[in-house]
Amino acid sequence: MTPAAIRLTVNGRRVTSSAPPLTRLLDVLRGEWNLTGTKEGCGEGECGACTVLVDGAPVNSCLVPIAQMAGVRVTTIEGLKGKHPLQGAFVELGGAQCGICTPGMIMAAVALKSRPSTADMQAGLAGNLCRCTGYAGIYRAIRRATRSR
Amino acid sequence: MPPSVTHRQLLEPGTLAGALRLLRDEERLVPMAGCTDLYVLLNFGTLAPTRFLNLWPLDELRGIERRANVIRIGALTTYTDLIRAPIVRRDLPMLAAAAREVGGVQIQNRGTLGGNVANGSPAGDTLPVLAAAEAVVELRSASGVRQVPFRSFYTGYRETILRRDELIAAFEVPRLGPVRQYFRKVGSRAAQAISKVVMAGTGGARPRVAFGSVGPTVVRLPNTEAALAQGLPIAEAQRVLLSEIAPIDDLRSTAEYRRRVAANLLAEFWAHCGTGPRRAPVHRR
Numbered sequence: 001m002t003p004a005a006i007r008l009t010v011n012g013r014r015v016t017s018s019a020p021p022l023t024r025l026l027d028v029l030r031g032e033w034n035l036t037g038t039k040e041g042c043g044e045g046e047c048g049a050c051t052v053l054v055d056g057a058p059v060n061s062c063l064v065p066i067a068q069m070a071g072v073r074v075t076t077i078e079g080l081k082g083k084h085p086l087q088g089a090f091v092e093l094g095g096a097q098c099g100i101c102t103p104g105m106i107m108a109a110v111a112l113k114s115r116p117s118t119a120d121m122q123a124g125l126a127g128n129l130c131r132c133t134g135y136a137g138i139y140r141a142i143r144r145a146t147r148s149r
Numbered sequence: 150m151p152p153s154v155t156h157r158q159l160l161e162p163g164t165l166a167g168a169l170r171l172l173r174d175e176e177r178l179v180p181m182a183g184c185t186d187l188y189v190l191l192n193f194g195t196l197a198p199t200r201f202l203n204l205w206p207l208d209e210l211r212g213i214e215r216r217a218n219v220i221r222i223g224a225l226t227t228y229t230d231l232i233r234a235p236i237v238r239r240d241l242p243m244l245a246a247a248a249r250e251v252g253g254v255q256i257q258n259r260g261t262l263g264g265n266v267a268n269g270s271p272a273g274d275t276l277p278v279l280a281a282a283e284a285v286v287e288l289r290s291a292s293g294v295r296q297v298p299f300r301s302f303y304t305g306y307r308e309t310i311l312r313r314d315e316l317i318a319a320f321e322v323p324r325l326g327p328v329r330q331y332f333r334k335v336g337s338r339a340a341q342a343i344s345k346v347v348m349a350g351t352g353g354a355r356p357r358v359a360f361g362s363v364g365p366t367v368v369r370l371p372n373t374e375a376a377l378a379q380g381l382p383i384a385e386a387q388r389v390l391l392s393e394i395a396p397i398d399d400l401r402s403t404a405e406y407r408r409r410v411a412a413n414l415l416a417e418f419w420a421h422c423g424t425g426p427r428r429a430p431v432h433r434r
């Protein structure tokens with residue numbers, strides 16, 4: 001059984017992957033399409049650095065096979081084109097330090113409802129770890145960006 | 150490092166019937182749902198099997214609906230589906246509460262109820278809920294359907310009665326009526342942490358109490374339930390509880406800690422859901 005190539009939409013473009021079907025989405029994004037904004041931290045679902053949106057919902061790209069992505073819309077940090085209000089707010093308000101968690105953190109934050117409460121942010125970002133900022137800068141940035149959204 | 154996947158094979162049936170035929174006809178196939186357990190093993194390099202069966206596209210295994218006197222929940226239902234479903238929030242709030250405390254949103258968006266049960270970790274957060282609710286597990290194979298009470302599903306540590314040619318298709322939870330429901334997970338933090346002790350319970354005249362992480366499988370505690378039903382003082386019910394559970398020391402916690410937490414949870418549960426004067430809905434953090 002030779003698996004058919006997998007078609008999906010990534011950041012608005014229709015793409016086809018011919019990677020083996022069990023390849024992690026993370027590896028296809030980084031290796032095949034050179035979308036290296038998505039990071040690998042732990043490779044076991046704990047840190048959220050690899051978070052992308054699948055049909056608008058945050059997913060750990062280290063835990064999904066490309067075969068399960070047929071027909072979906074994937075959005076990575078590159079899909080925000082540097083223009084999303086969250087991106088500017090993270091830069092200005094200390095939401096990023098070393099930056100390894102930042103793409104995943106921002107993708108999880110994009111999926112929060114508008115004007116999230118602190119509890120909403122804590123629940124929505126519970127799957128994203130940051131070793132640098134202590135989270136205060138991240139919450140500040142999200143609060144500002146979602147107010148002006 | 151990307152794990153090696155080139156030598157692994159994925160079979161992709163278009164229908165449930167096709168999936169069941171493959172399970173009957175092919176050599177050992179490992180079903181693959183949301184992959185939140187399987188891909189941790191794959192990434193660690195400890196996943197031995199090489200052939201998998203993709204269940205994710207099989208919509209016949211999705212959906213939450215009311216049927217006669219049961220709530221029917223498809224095996225591929227994700228935690229996010231459970232949290233959002235009005236039927237679950239209204240009639241089975243302890244399951245919605247459990248789903249909210251699994252992993253973070255990324256895990257909730259992919260992880261499934263069927264995967265939690267099939268994976269069979271005694272710390273699985275939905276297991277005590279299904280045990281307390283007296284759910285029935287629907288197993289399907291090419292040769293038919295079996296309806297198995299959840300309490301007879303596990304036979305030992307991570308061992309179940311599921312045959313190699315069977316899939317979990319759905320869960321049916323009988324209507325619980327107006328009794329109060331309780332769920333509480335105790336772990337090192339609320340999200341992303343495996344439970345050290347997890348409990349679900351229902352109140353009323355016939356209380357039901359189920360615990361996870363206090364033995365090799367999820368347990369219902371009939372003697373403790375009887376003590377509560379007879380109206381014995383809570384300290385007495387706690388003594389019965391401690392004679393009924395057998396937790397162990399492991400890397401997450403000690404047996405002694407688990408015993409104390411279990412006794413405390415029982416008291417909290419009974420204060421919320423018992424027949425006494427204090428009444429409150431399902432526990433929320």
Ligand SMILES: Cc1cc2nc3c(=O)[nH]c(=O)nc-3n(C[C@H](O)[C@H](O)[C@H](O)COP(=O)(O)OP(=O)(O)OC[C@H]3O[C@@H](n4cnc5c(N)ncnc54)[C@H](O)[C@@H]3O)c2cc1C
Pocket residue numbers: 044045046179180181182183184185186187188189204224225250251252253256259260261262263264265266267268272273274275315316317318340341342343344
């Ligand atoms: C970071 C992280 C946090 C987590 N937090 C929690 C937590 O808080 N609480 C908790 O309980 N769990 C937690 N988990 C574990 C996991 O997310 C759950 O057990 C989840 O429900 C597994 O479902 P899945 O669909 O992803 O299963 P998969 O990984 O796809 O499969 C798991 C097992 O079940 C089998 N299987 C799946 N579906 C079926 C079916 N329909 N019929 C027969 N066999 C089947 C598979 O063959 C496999 O053996 C966590 C995992 C991670 C990575």
Ligand code: FES
Pocket residue numbers: 039040041042043044045046047048049050051060061062063
């Ligand atoms: S790399 Fe995927 S969650 Fe850490």
Ligand code: FES
Pocket residue numbers: 095096097098099100101102129130131132133
């Ligand atoms: S900025 Fe360094 S881990 Fe978050």
